[in-house]
Amino acid sequence: MSWPLPLWFIPALPLAGFLLLSLLPLSSRAIAWIGTGSVGLAALVSLSEILAPAVVIHQSLDTWMSAASLTIPFGFYCDGLTRTMLGVITGVGFLIHLYSTAYMAGDEGYRRFFAAMNLFVAAMTVLVLADNLVFLYLGWEGVGLCSFLLIGHWYRDPANGRAARKAFIVTRVGDTALVLGLFLLFDRLGSLDIQTLLAGLEPHTGSSWLKVAGLLLLGGALGKSAQFPLQVWLPDAMAGPTPVSALIHAATMVTAGVYLLARLHPLYDLVPDIRLLVAVVGGVTLLLAGCSALVQSDLKRALAWSTISQIGYMFLGLGVGAWQASVFHLMTHAFFKALLFLSAGVVIMALHHQQDLEAMGGLRRRLPGVFWCFLIGVTALAALPPAAGFFSKEAILDRAYEVSPGLWLLGIGGALLTSLYGFRLVLRVFFGPEKTYPDGQRPSGVMMMVLVLLSGLSLVGGLFPPLALAEVSTPRMISLAGPGVSLLGLGVAGWLWYLRPQILHGWRRWPLMAVLNRFWLDGWGFDSLYHGLFVQPYQTLSRINRADFLNLPFDGLVGFNRTLHAALLPTQNGRLRWYATGMGLGVAVLIAWGLCA
Amino acid sequence: MSAVPLTHVLMLSAILFTLGMAGLLTRRNLIFMLMSLEVMFNAAGLAFIAAGARWGQADGQIFFILILTLAAAEVGVGLGLALQIHHRFRTLDMDKVCELKETEP
Numbered sequence: 001m002s003w004p005l006p007l008w009f010i011p012a013l014p015l016a017g018f019l020l021l022s023l024l025p026l027s028s029r030a031i032a033w034i035g036t037g038s039v040g041l042a043a044l045v046s047l048s049e050i051l052a053p054a055v056v057i058h059q060s061l062d063t064w065m066s067a068a069s070l071t072i073p074f075g076f077y078c079d080g081l082t083r084t085m086l087g088v089i090t091g092v093g094f095l096i097h098l099y100s101t102a103y104m105a106g107d108e109g110y111r112r113f114f115a116a117m118n119l120f121v122a123a124m125t126v127l128v129l130a131d132n133l134v135f136l137y138l139g140w141e142g143v144g145l146c147s148f149l150l151i152g153h154w155y156r157d158p159a160n161g162r163a164a165r166k167a168f169i170v171t172r173v174g175d176t177a178l179v180l181g182l183f184l185l186f187d188r189l190g191s192l193d194i195q196t197l198l199a200g201l202e203p204h205t206g207s208s209w210l211k212v213a214g215l216l217l218l219g220g221a222l223g224k225s226a227q228f229p230l231q232v233w234l235p236d237a238m239a240g241p242t243p244v245s246a247l248i249h250a251a252t253m254v255t256a257g258v259y260l261l262a263r264l265h266p267l268y269d270l271v272p273d274i275r276l277l278v279a280v281v282g283g284v285t286l287l288l289a290g291c292s293a294l295v296q297s298d299l300k301r302a303l304a305w306s307t308i309s310q311i312g313y314m315f316l317g318l319g320v321g322a323w324q325a326s327v328f329h330l331m332t333h334a335f336f337k338a339l340l341f342l343s344a345g346v347v348i349m350a351l352h353h354q355q356d357l358e359a360m361g362g363l364r365r366r367l368p369g370v371f372w373c374f375l376i377g378v379t380a381l382a383a384l385p386p387a388a389g390f391f392s393k394e395a396i397l398d399r400a401y402e403v404s405p406g407l408w409l410l411g412i413g414g415a416l417l418t419s420l421y422g423f424r425l426v427l428r429v430f431f432g433p434e435k436t437y438p439d440g441q442r443p444s445g446v447m448m449m450v451l452v453l454l455s456g457l458s459l460v461g462g463l464f465p466p467l468a469l470a471e472v473s474t475p476r477m478i479s480l481a482g483p484g485v486s487l488l489g490l491g492v493a494g495w496l497w498y499l500r501p502q503i504l505h506g507w508r509r510w511p512l513m514a515v516l517n518r519f520w521l522d523g524w525g526f527d528s529l530y531h532g533l534f535v536q537p538y539q540t541l542s543r544i545n546r547a548d549f550l551n552l553p554f555d556g557l558v559g560f561n562r563t564l565h566a567a568l569l570p571t572q573n574g575r576l577r578w579y580a581t582g583m584g585l586g587v588a589v590l591i592a593w594g595l596c597a
Numbered sequence: 598m599s600a601v602p603l604t605h606v607l608m609l610s611a612i613l614f615t616l617g618m619a620g621l622l623t624r625r626n627l628i629f630m631l632m633s634l635e636v637m638f639n640a641a642g643l644a645f646i647a648a649g650a651r652w653g654q655a656d657g658q659i660f661f662i663l664i665l666t667l668a669a670a671e672v673g674v675g676l677g678l679a680l681q682i683h684h685r686f687r688t689l690d691m692d693k694v695c696e697l698k699e700t701e702p
Contacts, residue, residue, distance in 0.1 A: 574698030576630075576691045581622055 005045050007076035007129055008061050010086065013042040015122040021115035028110050032101040035114030039097045039121050043090035046125075050083045058131060058195075069190060077131035077194065084327055084466035085128040085259055088334045092251045093121050095450045099342050100243040102444040103349065109153055113241070116153075120146035124252050128259060133182050133192045136260075140178070140224070143253045144171050150248060151240040163239035170233040174223015178260075181216030184209060198266045205270050214267060214274035218281075221257030225311050228285040232526050234308055235292075238300040242345030245300060250307045250341050251334035258314040258330050262323040269321065279319020279403070283410035286312030288524055290417030294424065295520045298355050299344050302425055305523070306381065307337055309414060316411055317396035320403040325395035328465050332388035335461045336380035339454035343374040346447060347429060350438035357425075362434035370443065371430045373451040378426050380458040382419035382486045390483065391462035397482050408478075415482055419489025427497040606647035613640035627682060627689040631675045638668045 017038025021031060049057075061074040078086075097117060104113050123142025130136035152164030186192050188209055189200050204210050221227070226234035237249050248254070261268065261278065268275040286309045293305035310333050317326030347363060347370060348355055364371045380387035383394070393415065401408040443451075496504055507513045519525060571582075613636055620633030642661045649657020679689060686694050 569699050572699035574695030576694070577622055577625070584618060584622065 009045045010042050011122045011125040013038045014118040017118040031111050036097040039094045043094045046086040046090040072134045075131035076129045089124050089252050092334050096243050096247040099450040102447045116149045147248050150244040151237050160239040163236040167233040167237045171223045174220045177216045178220025181213050184213045211271050214271045221260050225254050225257030226308050231308050235301045235304045238304050246338045246341035250337040255330045261318045265323045282312045282315025286414035292520045292523050293421040295517050320400045322399035329392035332392045332461050336377045336458040340377040343370050346370045346443040350440045352440040357428045359436045360429045361432040364430040366438045373455045376455045378422040382422045384486050388462035416485040416489045419486040420493050423490050423493035603651050610640045610644040625690050627679045
């Protein structure tokens with residue numbers, strides 16, 4: 001077999017793991033080995049792909065479907081963007097699987113958990129490797145399914161099932177837009193192969209259908225990446241186990257929208273209006289989510305809002321044409337957000353599954369290792385040099401400044417918020433008075449090893465931009481603004497949550513602040529808005545139509561048959577003489593008829 | 598020897614068949630119902646004999662022999678059923694043995 005191995009090995013290995021795990025009754029040791037091993041092997045194959053000469057590889061395994069002019073192959077396409085995504089998915093994915101073997105130990109759904117995680121990695125690698133949009137859509141829906149399964153992993157609590165359904169349905173709104181976009185592209189261009197498609201776009205510059213296609217594809221990306229106005233599902237998705245939150249709802253799946261837009265960036269270059277809309281959506285989302293992250297009382301929900309906010313940065317980058325910078329931020333974000341979630345997982349475990357910030361405090365002395373890891377994660381999140389987040393966020397902000405100072409201001413505002421809520425979490429969890437003694441499960445060696453590895457990546461990952469960034473910008477005074485506001489945020493956070501907590505207590509008494517706090521805590525009231533706008537009317541409609549008038553003809557048919565049945569029922573009375581009479585009479589009638597005719 | 602006219606034989610056969618039929622429909626006891634069946638068989642047999650004689654062919658008599666064997670077999674099965682029914686229901690009244698009926702769902 002040639003080296004590097006063919007690309008289809010990368011999704012096939014976790015898929016094989018999924019099949020083994022879902023079909024065979026295995027011991028928990030074997031489950032851990034297969035579950036982690038399949039992703040580990042996929043990571044090795046991906047690594048060989050990354051280290052191989054950086055050429056574009058295009059392989060086709062077989063034809064998936066073929067009808068008239070539509071031919072969809074199981075085609076794999078690998079370029080720099082795919083290699084970056086593969087590295088993040090299989091690399092970070094492997095570390096999270098490794099962490100999960102210890103974190104999920106003793107869970108009754110251990111096998112189910114690893115089966116779904118493996119299926120997720122398989123689907124996600126398909127998503128980034130697909131050479132055509134239909135195959136990509138297969139992966140797209142596959143990761144959505146796994147997200148649903150894993151959010152509802154602890155399905156006995158109805159709230160978790162509700163969160164899983166919410167995530168599935170809200171992303172489905174975006175997916176429908178995406179599939180409509182695919183139909184439109186196929187209708188106009190006659191191909192769904194990504195490279196053919198992008199090459200054939202040029203003559204259509206300025207046509208209005210291209211804008212519609214861009215909007216529809218953007219809709220899909222908004223749903224998957226939890227961007228405004230479809231961001232409502234991600235905070236609730238934290239109902240899943242923490243490794244799931246780290247892998248699916250921070251590092252990989254939610255960035256699928258960013259990948260899609262980066263992959264199709266030539267299309268967006270042709271429709272500047274829509275591209276500007278992407279930037280505005282990103283900018284709005286990052287501020288909105290940043291404010292919400294600032295007031296959350298649940299550790300994981302705060303991190304979820306932070307994820308939404310950081311993906312907002314990626315969309316901002318995509319919108320200003322810096323897709324390489326966005327993918328760079330995607331990579332560093334995968335490192336430090338996985339690190340933050342997994343550290344949070346250790347804290348939560350040590351506090352007996354307590355996630356409320358109110359119950360935390362002073363854990364710095366009890367969990368020093370986790371404290372340092374979390375601090376590194378927050379430093380990277382707040383884009384303080386020399387951590388990874390600094391380089392990627394700076395690359396985005398730099399480009400935003402060139403395009404529009406307004407967008408740059410949104411980004412800088414978001415940076416201040418990021419630093420504020422990031423260090424707020426550090427201060428509330430690890431500083432201040434001790435409220436709960438962490439006598440729960442201690443992190444195992446494997447878990448700490450994963451945290452240390454991710455800390456390393458969060459520190460130095462920024463030195464290796466994955467793609468040739470468009471141009472290395474010259475240092476300017478304006479570039480100092482990013483770290484400047486981050487330091488400001490650090491200072492304000494330290495002042496508010498460490499040095500002078502009484503100021504915050506004072507603010508709580510102001511009615512306006514209380515209202516604002518409530519409002520941000522609920523994510524700007526979008527949940528109740530959508531509840532009133534969509535859920536309640538739907539429920540009212542279904543209540544009105546409980547009898548289901550469309551069903552009336554069929555119910556009528558059934559009723560008619562029942563009446564006939566009741567009418568004929570007395571003839572079946574079981575009496576032998578009655579039947580004999582019937583036969584005699586019948587024969588008599590037939591003979592009489594025969595005689596008369 | 599003057600031959601009996603065919604019409605007379607057929608009329609006798611029809612009368613016998615009607616009597617058997619009437620017995621089958623009015624009697625409630627299974628034994629009597631079986632006996633009435635025998636009468637109907639014989640009426641049919643008589644019609645076959647007469648028709649065979651009319652056409653001068655042996656087919657009618659062959660059919661009569663077939664009917665005899667059939668009747669014997671039928672009585673064998675019928676009496677076996679009668680024994681079983683009496684064993685289970687303690688009666689031979691066929692109006693009381695009517696469990697095999699459709700009930701309101």
